[in-house]
Amino acid sequence: MHGGNLYHPIKELLDAGGLAELGPNRRATAWSIDRLDKSLTVAFQDIRLTPALKDLLRTGVYLWHDHLDEAHRIAQEIETPEGSLWHAIMHRREPDYGNSKYWFRRVGAHPSFLALAIEVGELLEKRNES
Numbered sequence: 630m631h632g633g634n635l636y637h638p639i640k641e642l643l644d645a646g647g648l649a650e651l652g653p654n655r656r657a658t659a660w661s662i663d664r665l666d667k668s669l670t671v672a673f674q675d676i677r678l679t680p681a682l683k684d685l686l687r688t689g690v691y692l693w694h695d696h697l698d699e700a701h702r703i704a705q706e707i708e709t710p711e712g713s714l715w716h717a718i719m720h721r722r723e724p725d726y727g728n729s730k731y732w733f734r735r736v737g738a739h740p741s742f743l744a745l746a747i748e749v750g751e752l753l754e755k756r757n758e759s
Contacts, residue, residue: 638672655695
């Protein structure tokens, strides 16, 4: 990634609408695909990203805003551990647990898992303290 700052535009997209559910339900606060695509176009305009990285970011944003079918169409074409990770999360939310497990196995030992485990551990500690 060269030039520009992707953090703030993506953060705005993820701050919108509160937390997504684990299931397939769409929140009333989820943005439409058209609105997401317009925001992503603006976010990507001054930043050089590979098409694959743009697809990964778009998939994550679509999932965050509960557009599982649209996210699935993109994720199934990305043949990397990251694409498999988004694919697994999408199937988990459907919920299609068997298919999700298949895609999580394809991910392997992803570097994000350690960071997630640390964050979850900290959240659980805080929860037990209250």
